[in-house]
Amino acid sequence: MSRRSGAPALAAALLLGATACSIVPTSSPTVQITQAPERPAPEFISEPLPPARGATPEDVVRGFIDAAASSVPERPVAKDYLTPEAASTWSDAGGITIISPGFATAASEAGSVVVTADLVGTVDQRGIFTVAGTEPFSYEFPLAEVDGEWRISDPPDGLVILETDFERLYDPVDGYFLDPTLRQLVPDPRYLIGGEAQPTALVERLVQGPSAALAAGVENPLAGAGLARTVTVDDQVATVDLTGLDVDATTPLRELSAQLVWSLTRLDDLTIRSVVVTLDGEPLPLEGVPEEQTTDDWPAFDPDATPLETVGHYLDAGSLRTVEDGAPVPGPAGNGGYGLSSAAVSADARTGELTFLAGVRPEAGQSTLLAGPYGGELAPVLTGRTLSAPTVAATRPEVWVVRDDTEIVRVPAGSRPQAVSAPTLAGLGRAQVIELSPDGVRVAVVVTDVQGVPRLHVGTVVRNEEGGGVAVRDLPQVAPTLSPVVDVAWRSNGELWVLAGDPGEEAPYSLGVDGWGLSQQVTSGLPDQPTSLGAAPGREPLVVAGGRLWRWARGTWVTLVPGREPLAGSAPFYPL
Incomplete structure (x- = not known):
């Protein structure tokens, strides 16, 4: 199954089960295809209609946008809405602009129609989606009369398609x-027509x-x-x-x-x-x-594998505990002596054995990162005015934190702290939350911008294996419309769960790593709005609500231990 199977894929099944083109007609200089599969005749397909006689300029422009939903190669119906000159040069291979269904059209006396809409994002010729910012889509379609009928004389390159039509026609797939x-x-998410x-x-x-x-x-x-x-x-x-x-x-x-x-x-x-x-x-x-x-x-x-027998952990009054029964973990971290406020644990990918523990201890005027063997003594490895909750990935025994809201620091097990180059971070604002993806290749960061609004950014981790340096070069927003963001966790290497919303209205959301498929999750079963989140591939997400822990089970939130009262705690996470 793809990382985001569900309603869009099901809606596309009947329409696209027999189609056979890729995202847009395109070619590759390195791939020489000697034969192409034939497109079988579908049992049923609803194709857009050509322009009606006497259609107004606005009807013509709306019809052209509707015609983008065709599954026929090169979309000949869309060309029917263009002047002969425009039809001879226009191609649907220039990429895709996805807009909201509720777009508006306004005709002018100069013989043009301006379309405005909320811009969802764009998809390039390789099927790569880029989420839109907050700027709306606007395009002026010039029209001319051809044999007494209005036709578009200068269409945009590629397709302009409604979000609902895009979801029907294109499958979200992962190339690895x-x-x-x-x-x-x-x-690496891509969007391809089925067939x-x-x-x-x-x-x-x-x-x-x-x-x-x-x-x-x-x-x-x-x-x-x-x-x-x-x-x-x-x-x-x-x-x-x-x-x-x-x-x-x-x-x-x-x-x-x-x-x-x-x-x-x-x-x-x-x-x-x-x-x-x-x-x-x-x-x-x-x-x-x-x-x-x-x-x-x-x-x-297996891209969604997690260490064997991994169970969730959380903090309660400074003590590190497991979600199975609320029992403290072995060693000093479990008895509360360190007074931890957050923690992270690495596991051996082969055996599932928990090996490396790091936790943040808040103190007067500063915070200290403690690290050491799971179940053993921890030692101070880093201090700062503030330290974010630590995070680990499944591929390396190291922990990452944000120090003093601006500096990303990684601490390999048994080694000294090392700065992670993140040149764009300082210009974005103050970073409060950092989460490595399980594969260690991406990092999600919640950054409070200059307007004081916490927003979600995702960047790629770039490692110089020979020199040892690590960098996060860019941190683009992946959910510009989602704010303020409270917390983030990785449900898989390609899917994020995010807590966001105004105070008192926080809710969990899911979305793809590229920003596609933003969807609010239910809060049924919770006594209050969630304030903290933990997730991992193949594991039930955990949240803290009302100062107690809850787990996701079959579309609702339930107590950690069936039949028992919810456990008090904070900062839930899964070892990786």
Whole structure:
């Protein structure tokens, strides 16, 4: 399943089950497709209508926007709304502008129609979504008379499409790349039209490489390769025939295979059970791997895996406890002697053993970060006027914090603190919350801007493995309309849960890492608005409401231990 399966994918199933183009008609210089899958005739499809005789300028512009919802290649109905000259040069391949359904049109005496709407975002030719800011969409459509009928003479490049139509037509899918250790798959969201060509379109995007925002933080085993022919799917088996790949002892063939298998088997539009990967028609030289590969052959690369037997933790009166029964953890951190206000724990990915603990102890005028072995003695490793709650990732035994609202610091287990270069952070405002993604490639930061409004930013972690330096180069907003933000946690490597809202109206929201799919979650079962949040892949989110802890279970919030009173506590989190 894709990271955001649900209503949009279900709504698109009937309409798009047989379509076969990618996000927009496009080509790649590194992928040479020798044949294209045929588009089967759908059982039922509702296509936009051409312009009616005598249509007003506003009707023509509205009809052109409606025609963007066509699944027919090159969208010929949309061209019917254009003058012959404009139709000969306009292409739907220039990217996509997504606007809200409630757009307005206003005709002018000069023979043009101005369209204004809330701008949701844009999707480029590679299927990469960029969330819009707060500026509205506005475009002036000039029109001319052709044989007594109004037609658009200068349309915008690409498509202007309503958000509801985009959700019906395009599937959110994840293409996976590798973290710098080549051990963890990292999702890179794309938006593709469904149908038989979707697997080919996805592999094309993998070959082309990650999105610009992610590129510096990941590796691409498919770099330099091409597709010898289209990806075919027969009896739930996808065949990917690569070309142009130089194979030697250093070529990461296992990682390449895992990248393709996990990406293709998670497509919602087609059921793909296994993947055959060939190089110029010959099997890849992989020992101990069957010809038909499944995710069971690459379990270590599961992008949503969490350490074995990981349970939630929280703080209560300075004592670190687990959510299973509220019992204190072993060692001094569990007896409350350190007086911790927040904590984070690393686990061994192979055994699930909890190994590294870090916690913040507030003191008069300053805060201290303590670190050490889980269940053992902790020692001071960092001080500051303020320290954020610590955060860890599943890929490295290190903890990150924000010191004094402006400086990101990481502390590797058993090593000295090291500054993380974040040149854009100071200009954004004061950072209160920081959360590493489980794969360690992205970081979410809640920053209070100059207007005093806490907002959500997500950046890519860039590591210099040789020099040891770590940077977060950019921190763009991913939910500009969501504020004020109280807390954030990673439900998966590609999905965030956020607490946001005015005081007394806070609620949990979910959204993709690129900002798509913002959706409010229910608060039923909670006695008050939530104030703190904890989440992890494959685990039930935790919140604090009314000073007590609650867990998410089948669409509602319940007590941690069934049949018992809610436990008092704060700062919930899951070890990684």
